[in-house]
Amino acid sequence: MSTSIARLAALLLLLITPLAAATAAHAGPVDDSTYGTPLVAVPGAGLVWHPTTGLATLKAQAGLTPVGFGDVMGSVNHPMRACDSTEAAGLPILPAATVSWCWDTGDADTETWIPQSVTTSGDADDDGAWGPYQVILGGWNHCNSAECGSNPRNNDARVAFIDYTNPSAPKYRWVYLVAPTDGTANANATSYANNTFGPAKAHIGGMAWYGDKLYVSATGANSTGIRVFSMNEILQVNDGSSAIGRTGSGYAAYGYQYVLPEIGFYSYASGTCSMSTDSGVPCFASISLDRGTTPDSLTAVEYFSDPALHGRLYRYHLGGANFLLSGDSRGYTPAAQAYRAQVGNMQGVLSWNGTWYVSHSRRDERGQLWALSTSTGRSHTCSNPYSSPRACWSLHPESLSYNYATGMVWSLTEWTRNQCATETATPQRCGRAVFAFPRTALP
Numbered sequence: 001m002s003t004s005i006a007r008l009a010a011l012l013l014l015l016i017t018p019l020a021a022a023t024a025a026h027a028g029p030v031d032d033s034t035y036g037t038p039l040v041a042v043p044g045a046g047l048v049w050h051p052t053t054g055l056a057t058l059k060a061q062a063g064l065t066p067v068g069f070g071d072v073m074g075s076v077n078h079p080m081r082a083c084d085s086t087e088a089a090g091l092p093i094l095p096a097a098t099v100s101w102c103w104d105t106g107d108a109d110t111e112t113w114i115p116q117s118v119t120t121s122g123d124a125d126d127d128g129a130w131g132p133y134q135v136i137l138g139g140w141n142h143c144n145s146a147e148c149g150s151n152p153r154n155n156d157a158r159v160a161f162i163d164y165t166n167p168s169a170p171k172y173r174w175v176y177l178v179a180p181t182d183g184t185a186n187a188n189a190t191s192y193a194n195n196t197f198g199p200a201k202a203h204i205g206g207m208a209w210y211g212d213k214l215y216v217s218a219t220g221a222n223s224t225g226i227r228v229f230s231m232n233e234i235l236q237v238n239d240g241s242s243a244i245g246r247t248g249s250g251y252a253a254y255g256y257q258y259v260l261p262e263i264g265f266y267s268y269a270s271g272t273c274s275m276s277t278d279s280g281v282p283c284f285a286s287i288s289l290d291r292g293t294t295p296d297s298l299t300a301v302e303y304f305s306d307p308a309l310h311g312r313l314y315r316y317h318l319g320g321a322n323f324l325l326s327g328d329s330r331g332y333t334p335a336a337q338a339y340r341a342q343v344g345n346m347q348g349v350l351s352w353n354g355t356w357y358v359s360h361s362r363r364d365e366r367g368q369l370w371a372l373s374t375s376t377g378r379s380h381t382c383s384n385p386y387s388s389p390r391a392c393w394s395l396h397p398e399s400l401s402y403n404y405a406t407g408m409v410w411s412l413t414e415w416t417r418n419q420c421a422t423e424t425a426t427p428q429r430c431g432r433a434v435f436a437f438p439r440t441a442l443p
Helices: 003-016 032-036 055-059 069-073 105-109 417-422
Strands: 047-051 064-067 099-102 113-120 135-142 157-163 171-180 197-199 207-210 213-217 224-230 234-237 244-247 250-253 258-268 284-290 297-302 312-317 337-340 346-352 355-360 368-372 377-379 397-403 408-413 433-438
Touching: 032 368, 032 377, 055 064, 055 258, 069 157, 069 171, 069 234, 105 417, 113 207, 113 213, 113 284, 113 408, 135 207, 171 224, 171 244, 197 244, 207 397, 213 284, 224 284, 224 297, 234 250, 284 346, 284 397, 297 346, 355 397
Parallel strands: 113 397, 171 258, 207 284, 346 397
Antiparallel strands: 047 258, 064 234, 099 433, 113 135, 135 157, 157 171, 171 197, 207 213, 213 224, 224 258, 234 258, 244 250, 284 297, 297 312, 312 337, 346 355, 355 368, 368 377, 397 408, 408 433
16 A cells, blocks of 8 residues: 555544544644644642652762763773664654764664663853763653563663763763662652662653753653752662672672662642643653753653643742752642643753744654644644645654753654654654754744
8 A cells, every 4th residue: 555545544534533533642733733723821730859868878889989970981982873764764854863873782672771861061051061071961761661571670761961062973871760669669759778679660751961860751641840969979789790789799780780779750730740631740751951041940741642632731930059949948849830732742842032842743643743832822733645735754753952151952752763663654764862952943
Protein backbone atom coordinates (compact mmCIF):
# COMPACT_ATOMS: atom_id res chain seq x y z
CA MET A 1 0.00 0.00 0.00
CA SER A 2 1.42 3.44 -0.90
CA THR A 3 2.07 5.98 1.83
CA SER A 4 -0.60 8.36 0.50
CA ILE A 5 -3.24 5.60 0.37
CA ALA A 6 -2.29 4.52 3.89
CA ARG A 7 -2.74 8.09 5.12
CA LEU A 8 -6.16 8.32 3.45
CA ALA A 9 -7.22 5.02 4.98
CA ALA A 10 -6.11 6.20 8.41
CA LEU A 11 -8.13 9.41 8.01
CA LEU A 12 -11.28 7.51 7.02
CA LEU A 13 -10.80 5.20 10.00
CA LEU A 14 -10.66 8.18 12.34
CA LEU A 15 -13.92 9.49 10.92
CA ILE A 16 -15.83 6.26 11.50
CA THR A 17 -14.23 5.09 14.76
CA PRO A 18 -15.40 6.30 18.20
CA LEU A 19 -13.09 8.89 19.74
CA ALA A 20 -11.99 6.62 22.59
CA ALA A 21 -10.42 4.24 20.09
CA ALA A 22 -8.53 7.00 18.29
CA THR A 23 -6.50 8.35 21.18
CA ALA A 24 -3.35 6.25 21.01
CA ALA A 25 -0.03 7.51 22.30
CA HIS A 26 1.58 10.23 20.17
CA ALA A 27 -1.57 10.47 18.03
CA GLY A 28 -2.39 13.71 16.27
CA PRO A 29 -5.85 15.17 15.67
CA VAL A 30 -7.20 15.46 12.13
CA ASP A 31 -7.14 19.26 12.46
CA ASP A 32 -4.17 20.48 14.45
CA SER A 33 -4.76 24.14 13.64
CA THR A 34 -6.46 24.36 17.05
CA TYR A 35 -2.98 24.05 18.55
CA GLY A 36 -2.53 27.72 17.67
CA THR A 37 -5.25 28.68 20.17
CA PRO A 38 -3.89 31.27 22.64
CA LEU A 39 -3.00 30.22 26.17
CA VAL A 40 -5.73 30.48 28.81
CA ALA A 41 -4.95 31.21 32.47
CA VAL A 42 -5.79 28.41 34.95
CA PRO A 43 -5.27 27.96 38.71
CA GLY A 44 -1.67 27.38 39.79
CA ALA A 45 -0.10 24.34 41.45
CA GLY A 46 2.20 24.94 44.42
CA LEU A 47 5.39 23.05 45.28
CA VAL A 48 6.89 22.14 48.67
CA TRP A 49 10.63 21.76 49.31
CA HIS A 50 11.97 18.68 51.17
CA PRO A 51 15.73 18.88 51.89
CA THR A 52 17.73 15.74 52.57
CA THR A 53 19.86 15.25 55.68
CA GLY A 54 22.92 13.15 56.48
CA LEU A 55 24.79 13.66 53.22
CA ALA A 56 27.92 14.90 54.99
CA THR A 57 28.14 11.66 56.97
CA LEU A 58 27.56 9.57 53.85
CA LYS A 59 30.37 11.37 52.03
CA ALA A 60 32.80 10.48 54.81
CA GLN A 61 32.27 6.72 54.41
CA ALA A 62 35.10 4.50 53.18
CA GLY A 63 34.50 3.63 49.55
CA LEU A 64 33.12 7.05 48.62
CA THR A 65 35.34 9.92 47.47
CA PRO A 66 33.99 13.45 47.00
CA VAL A 67 35.25 14.76 43.67
CA GLY A 68 35.01 18.02 41.80
CA PHE A 69 33.21 18.78 38.57
CA GLY A 70 36.58 18.95 36.84
CA ASP A 71 37.34 15.35 37.81
CA VAL A 72 34.32 14.19 35.86
CA MET A 73 35.08 16.38 32.88
CA GLY A 74 38.70 15.27 32.93
CA SER A 75 37.63 11.65 32.54
CA VAL A 76 35.18 11.91 29.61
CA ASN A 77 35.41 8.64 27.73
CA HIS A 78 32.63 8.51 25.11
CA PRO A 79 33.33 10.51 21.92
CA MET A 80 30.24 11.86 20.20
CA ARG A 81 29.88 11.11 16.50
CA ALA A 82 28.85 13.05 13.44
CA CYS A 83 25.33 11.83 12.74
CA ASP A 84 25.04 9.41 9.84
CA SER A 85 22.58 10.02 7.00
CA THR A 86 19.81 8.00 8.67
CA GLU A 87 20.12 9.87 11.97
CA ALA A 88 20.38 13.25 10.24
CA ALA A 89 17.17 12.56 8.32
CA GLY A 90 15.25 12.91 11.59
CA LEU A 91 16.52 16.41 12.36
CA PRO A 92 14.09 19.36 12.12
CA ILE A 93 13.05 20.82 8.79
CA LEU A 94 12.25 24.17 10.42
CA PRO A 95 13.96 25.55 12.42
CA ALA A 96 16.84 23.75 10.73
CA ALA A 97 19.60 22.51 13.02
CA THR A 98 22.88 24.35 12.52
CA VAL A 99 24.71 22.02 14.94
CA SER A 100 24.10 18.31 15.47
CA TRP A 101 25.88 15.40 17.14
CA CYS A 102 25.02 11.77 17.77
CA TRP A 103 25.95 9.41 20.59
CA ASP A 104 28.51 6.64 20.48
CA THR A 105 27.23 3.45 18.86
CA GLY A 106 26.25 1.64 22.06
CA ASP A 107 24.19 4.55 23.37
CA ALA A 108 22.76 5.31 19.94
CA ASP A 109 21.32 1.80 19.65
CA THR A 110 20.34 0.72 23.17
CA GLU A 111 16.62 0.56 23.88
CA THR A 112 17.19 0.00 27.60
CA TRP A 113 18.20 3.62 28.13
CA ILE A 114 16.26 6.48 26.54
CA PRO A 115 17.38 10.12 25.99
CA GLN A 116 14.87 12.60 27.39
CA SER A 117 16.28 16.01 28.26
CA VAL A 118 19.00 18.59 27.77
CA THR A 119 20.41 21.59 29.62
CA THR A 120 23.70 23.48 29.29
CA SER A 121 26.23 25.52 31.22
CA GLY A 122 24.46 28.50 29.65
CA ASP A 123 21.65 27.72 32.09
CA ALA A 124 24.06 27.26 34.98
CA ASP A 125 25.89 30.57 34.72
CA ASP A 126 25.24 33.69 32.70
CA ASP A 127 28.75 33.59 31.21
CA GLY A 128 27.82 30.29 29.58
CA ALA A 129 30.55 28.19 31.23
CA TRP A 130 31.03 26.14 34.38
CA GLY A 131 34.58 26.82 35.41
CA PRO A 132 36.73 26.43 32.28
CA TYR A 133 34.21 24.13 30.61
CA GLN A 134 31.45 24.60 28.08
CA VAL A 135 29.05 21.80 28.97
CA ILE A 136 25.92 20.11 27.67
CA LEU A 137 24.06 17.71 29.95
CA GLY A 138 21.90 14.97 28.45
CA GLY A 139 19.38 13.25 30.73
CA TRP A 140 18.43 9.61 30.07
CA ASN A 141 16.00 7.31 31.87
CA HIS A 142 16.00 3.54 32.13
CA CYS A 143 12.98 2.11 30.34
CA ASN A 144 9.85 1.55 32.39
CA SER A 145 7.84 -1.65 32.80
CA ALA A 146 5.53 -0.83 29.89
CA GLU A 147 8.53 -0.41 27.59
CA CYS A 148 10.74 -3.36 28.55
CA GLY A 149 9.11 -5.34 31.34
CA SER A 150 9.47 -5.25 35.09
CA ASN A 151 12.99 -4.52 36.28
CA PRO A 152 14.36 -3.04 39.53
CA ARG A 153 16.04 -0.36 37.42
CA ASN A 154 12.84 0.87 35.76
CA ASN A 155 12.90 4.69 35.78
CA ASP A 156 16.47 4.97 37.03
CA ALA A 157 18.21 8.06 35.66
CA ARG A 158 21.66 8.95 34.40
CA VAL A 159 23.17 12.10 32.95
CA ALA A 160 25.74 12.46 30.17
CA PHE A 161 28.23 15.19 31.11
CA ILE A 162 29.31 16.37 27.65
CA ASP A 163 32.51 18.41 27.41
CA TYR A 164 31.68 20.90 24.65
CA THR A 165 34.66 23.16 25.28
CA ASN A 166 36.03 21.99 21.93
CA PRO A 167 32.82 21.97 19.87
CA SER A 168 34.50 20.05 17.05
CA ALA A 169 35.19 17.02 19.26
CA PRO A 170 32.71 16.69 22.17
CA LYS A 171 33.07 13.78 24.59
CA TYR A 172 30.92 12.67 27.51
CA ARG A 173 30.94 10.73 30.77
CA TRP A 174 27.96 9.10 32.47
CA VAL A 175 26.96 10.04 36.02
CA TYR A 176 24.25 8.06 37.87
CA LEU A 177 21.56 9.88 39.85
CA VAL A 178 21.05 8.49 43.36
CA ALA A 179 18.90 9.30 46.39
CA PRO A 180 18.58 8.29 50.06
CA THR A 181 16.99 4.96 50.80
CA ASP A 182 15.32 3.87 54.04
CA GLY A 183 15.47 0.18 53.22
CA THR A 184 11.93 0.05 51.81
CA ALA A 185 10.38 0.71 48.43
CA ASN A 186 9.92 4.37 49.40
CA ALA A 187 11.34 6.42 46.51
CA ASN A 188 11.15 9.70 48.45
CA ALA A 189 13.29 9.18 51.54
CA THR A 190 14.87 12.38 52.88
CA SER A 191 17.71 11.08 55.05
CA TYR A 192 21.00 9.31 54.34
CA ALA A 193 20.93 7.97 57.91
CA ASN A 194 21.58 4.44 56.64
CA ASN A 195 24.78 5.66 54.95
CA THR A 196 23.69 4.24 51.64
CA PHE A 197 21.72 5.22 48.59
CA GLY A 198 19.52 3.82 45.84
CA PRO A 199 18.58 5.02 42.37
CA ALA A 200 16.81 8.35 42.10
CA LYS A 201 13.63 7.43 40.25
CA ALA A 202 12.97 9.99 37.53
CA HIS A 203 11.62 10.03 34.01
CA ILE A 204 14.04 12.99 33.57
CA GLY A 205 11.87 14.37 30.77
CA GLY A 206 13.24 17.81 31.60
CA MET A 207 16.32 19.29 33.27
CA ALA A 208 17.41 22.77 34.30
CA TRP A 209 20.93 23.54 35.55
CA TYR A 210 20.93 26.69 37.69
CA GLY A 211 24.03 27.65 39.66
CA ASP A 212 25.28 24.41 41.16
CA LYS A 213 21.76 22.93 41.23
CA LEU A 214 20.41 20.43 38.72
CA TYR A 215 16.60 20.26 38.60
CA VAL A 216 15.18 17.03 37.15
CA SER A 217 11.55 16.12 36.48
CA ALA A 218 10.51 13.03 38.46
CA THR A 219 8.25 10.15 37.43
CA GLY A 220 4.55 10.62 36.79
CA ALA A 221 1.70 9.47 39.06
CA ASN A 222 3.84 10.47 42.05
CA SER A 223 3.74 13.11 44.76
CA THR A 224 7.26 14.20 43.82
CA GLY A 225 7.51 16.66 40.96
CA ILE A 226 11.15 17.73 40.78
CA ARG A 227 14.34 16.16 42.14
CA VAL A 228 17.30 18.44 42.92
CA PHE A 229 21.03 17.64 42.82
CA SER A 230 24.19 19.70 43.32
CA MET A 231 27.30 19.85 41.15
CA ASN A 232 29.20 20.44 44.40
CA GLU A 233 28.22 16.98 45.68
CA ILE A 234 29.62 14.50 43.14
CA LEU A 235 30.88 11.20 44.55
CA GLN A 236 33.17 8.54 43.12
CA VAL A 237 32.45 4.93 44.11
CA ASN A 238 35.13 2.27 44.58
CA ASP A 239 33.17 -0.86 43.62
CA GLY A 240 32.50 -1.56 39.94
CA SER A 241 30.03 -4.36 40.55
CA SER A 242 26.44 -4.52 39.25
CA ALA A 243 24.94 -3.40 42.57
CA ILE A 244 23.96 -0.01 43.90
CA GLY A 245 24.64 1.57 47.28
CA ARG A 246 26.70 0.05 50.06
CA THR A 247 28.34 -3.30 49.32
CA GLY A 248 30.82 -5.57 51.09
CA SER A 249 33.61 -3.78 49.24
CA GLY A 250 32.41 -0.21 49.70
CA TYR A 251 29.93 1.45 47.34
CA ALA A 252 28.74 0.66 43.83
CA ALA A 253 26.47 2.18 41.18
CA TYR A 254 25.84 -0.58 38.63
CA GLY A 255 29.37 -0.21 37.29
CA TYR A 256 29.24 3.58 36.91
CA GLN A 257 32.17 5.44 38.43
CA TYR A 258 30.39 8.63 39.51
CA VAL A 259 27.11 9.33 41.29
CA LEU A 260 25.22 12.55 41.91
CA PRO A 261 23.27 12.31 45.20
CA GLU A 262 19.93 14.05 45.61
CA ILE A 263 20.02 17.03 48.00
CA GLY A 264 16.23 17.45 48.15
CA PHE A 265 13.03 17.35 46.14
CA TYR A 266 9.88 19.36 45.48
CA SER A 267 6.54 17.66 46.00
CA TYR A 268 3.19 18.76 44.64
CA ALA A 269 1.42 20.69 47.39
CA SER A 270 -1.93 19.15 46.46
CA GLY A 271 -0.79 15.52 46.58
CA THR A 272 -0.21 12.82 43.99
CA CYS A 273 -0.31 13.98 40.39
CA SER A 274 -2.48 12.38 37.69
CA MET A 275 -1.53 11.47 34.13
CA SER A 276 -5.09 10.56 33.17
CA THR A 277 -6.82 13.91 33.64
CA ASP A 278 -5.99 17.47 32.63
CA SER A 279 -7.88 18.97 35.56
CA GLY A 280 -6.18 17.32 38.54
CA VAL A 281 -2.72 17.75 40.07
CA PRO A 282 -0.28 18.08 37.13
CA CYS A 283 2.61 15.67 36.54
CA PHE A 284 5.59 17.63 35.23
CA ALA A 285 6.79 15.96 32.05
CA SER A 286 9.45 18.53 31.21
CA ILE A 287 11.06 21.60 32.75
CA SER A 288 13.45 24.34 31.63
CA LEU A 289 15.03 27.58 32.82
CA ASP A 290 13.97 31.09 31.84
CA ARG A 291 16.72 33.67 32.49
CA GLY A 292 14.66 36.41 30.84
CA THR A 293 12.34 37.02 33.80
CA THR A 294 12.93 38.91 37.04
CA PRO A 295 13.73 36.90 39.03
CA ASP A 296 14.87 33.97 36.89
CA SER A 297 12.23 31.27 36.74
CA LEU A 298 11.66 27.57 36.23
CA THR A 299 9.02 26.51 33.72
CA ALA A 300 7.19 23.18 33.56
CA VAL A 301 4.73 21.44 31.25
CA GLU A 302 2.64 18.28 31.47
CA TYR A 303 2.33 15.54 28.83
CA PHE A 304 -0.60 13.30 27.94
CA SER A 305 -0.50 10.38 25.51
CA ASP A 306 -4.19 11.06 24.82
CA PRO A 307 -4.35 14.09 22.46
CA ALA A 308 -7.87 14.86 23.68
CA LEU A 309 -6.27 15.98 26.95
CA HIS A 310 -4.56 19.36 26.84
CA GLY A 311 -1.57 20.06 29.03
CA ARG A 312 -0.87 22.98 31.30
CA LEU A 313 2.23 25.17 31.64
CA TYR A 314 3.60 26.56 34.90
CA ARG A 315 6.19 29.10 36.02
CA TYR A 316 7.97 29.20 39.41
CA HIS A 317 10.22 31.98 40.62
CA LEU A 318 13.82 31.23 41.50
CA GLY A 319 15.76 33.48 43.83
CA GLY A 320 15.67 31.41 46.99
CA ALA A 321 18.83 30.64 48.96
CA ASN A 322 21.46 28.53 47.22
CA PHE A 323 19.82 28.65 43.78
CA LEU A 324 16.54 27.11 44.94
CA LEU A 325 12.99 28.22 44.21
CA SER A 326 11.75 31.29 46.02
CA GLY A 327 9.78 29.57 48.78
CA ASP A 328 8.37 30.79 52.08
CA SER A 329 9.42 29.67 55.56
CA ARG A 330 7.53 26.40 55.10
CA GLY A 331 9.31 25.68 51.81
CA TYR A 332 6.16 26.41 49.81
CA THR A 333 6.47 27.99 46.34
CA PRO A 334 3.29 29.02 44.50
CA ALA A 335 3.08 29.04 40.73
CA ALA A 336 3.78 32.53 39.41
CA GLN A 337 1.88 31.72 36.20
CA ALA A 338 -0.29 28.85 35.00
CA TYR A 339 -1.86 28.35 31.56
CA ARG A 340 -3.61 25.72 29.49
CA ALA A 341 -2.51 24.99 25.94
CA GLN A 342 -4.50 23.19 23.25
CA VAL A 343 -1.38 21.36 22.05
CA GLY A 344 -1.49 17.63 22.66
CA ASN A 345 1.48 15.38 23.49
CA MET A 346 3.71 18.20 24.75
CA GLN A 347 7.29 16.97 25.22
CA GLY A 348 9.36 20.10 25.90
CA VAL A 349 8.85 23.65 27.11
CA LEU A 350 10.81 26.86 26.72
CA SER A 351 9.86 30.40 27.68
CA TRP A 352 11.47 33.58 26.36
CA ASN A 353 10.35 37.20 26.33
CA GLY A 354 6.71 36.42 27.08
CA THR A 355 6.34 33.60 24.55
CA TRP A 356 6.06 29.94 25.46
CA TYR A 357 7.47 27.36 23.05
CA VAL A 358 6.27 23.77 23.29
CA SER A 359 7.42 20.75 21.31
CA HIS A 360 4.83 18.19 20.30
CA SER A 361 5.39 14.57 19.27
CA ARG A 362 3.68 12.09 17.01
CA ARG A 363 4.43 8.43 16.62
CA ASP A 364 4.29 8.20 12.84
CA GLU A 365 5.15 11.74 11.77
CA ARG A 366 7.40 14.62 12.60
CA GLY A 367 6.62 16.64 15.68
CA GLN A 368 5.62 20.27 15.82
CA LEU A 369 7.07 23.33 17.55
CA TRP A 370 4.51 25.91 18.66
CA ALA A 371 4.98 29.46 19.92
CA LEU A 372 2.14 30.43 22.26
CA SER A 373 1.06 33.46 24.25
CA THR A 374 -2.20 34.66 25.75
CA SER A 375 -3.01 36.43 22.49
CA THR A 376 -1.71 34.20 19.70
CA GLY A 377 -0.29 30.87 18.61
CA ARG A 378 1.93 30.09 15.65
CA SER A 379 4.28 27.51 14.19
CA HIS A 380 6.53 27.18 11.19
CA THR A 381 4.98 25.60 8.11
CA CYS A 382 6.91 23.51 5.63
CA SER A 383 6.56 21.16 2.70
CA ASN A 384 6.33 17.79 4.40
CA PRO A 385 4.31 15.28 2.33
CA TYR A 386 1.57 13.14 3.97
CA SER A 387 1.41 15.19 7.16
CA SER A 388 0.30 18.50 8.56
CA PRO A 389 2.14 21.48 7.06
CA ARG A 390 3.07 22.32 10.65
CA ALA A 391 4.92 19.02 11.18
CA CYS A 392 8.32 20.61 10.59
CA TRP A 393 10.00 19.65 13.85
CA SER A 394 12.22 16.64 14.49
CA LEU A 395 11.06 13.03 14.57
CA HIS A 396 10.41 11.89 18.16
CA PRO A 397 11.47 15.16 19.84
CA GLU A 398 12.15 15.70 23.51
CA SER A 399 12.98 18.70 25.75
CA LEU A 400 14.14 22.24 24.94
CA SER A 401 16.82 24.46 26.49
CA TYR A 402 18.02 27.97 25.62
CA ASN A 403 21.67 28.92 26.12
CA TYR A 404 21.50 32.66 26.80
CA ALA A 405 25.26 33.08 26.44
CA THR A 406 25.41 31.71 22.90
CA GLY A 407 21.88 32.44 21.65
CA MET A 408 21.36 28.78 20.72
CA VAL A 409 18.36 26.59 21.48
CA TRP A 410 19.21 22.94 22.18
CA SER A 411 17.03 19.86 21.88
CA LEU A 412 17.38 16.12 21.31
CA THR A 413 15.56 13.15 19.84
CA GLU A 414 14.57 9.88 21.45
CA TRP A 415 14.17 6.88 19.15
CA THR A 416 16.94 4.59 17.91
CA ARG A 417 17.53 3.97 14.20
CA ASN A 418 15.98 0.53 14.58
CA GLN A 419 12.87 1.85 16.34
CA CYS A 420 12.37 4.43 13.60
CA ALA A 421 12.57 1.71 10.96
CA THR A 422 10.42 -0.94 12.63
CA GLU A 423 7.97 0.59 15.12
CA THR A 424 5.92 2.77 12.81
CA ALA A 425 3.36 1.95 10.12
CA THR A 426 5.66 3.46 7.50
CA PRO A 427 9.40 3.02 8.15
CA GLN A 428 11.17 6.26 9.08
CA ARG A 429 14.77 7.36 8.73
CA CYS A 430 15.88 8.89 12.00
CA GLY A 431 17.88 8.25 15.16
CA ARG A 432 19.14 9.85 18.35
CA ALA A 433 20.68 13.29 17.93
CA VAL A 434 21.55 16.32 20.03
CA PHE A 435 21.11 19.50 18.01
CA ALA A 436 20.90 23.28 18.19
CA PHE A 437 19.78 26.28 16.18
CA PRO A 438 19.70 30.08 16.76
CA ARG A 439 16.89 31.36 18.97
CA THR A 440 16.05 33.84 16.22
CA ALA A 441 14.88 30.90 14.09
CA LEU A 442 12.06 30.00 16.51
CA PRO A 443 8.54 30.40 15.06
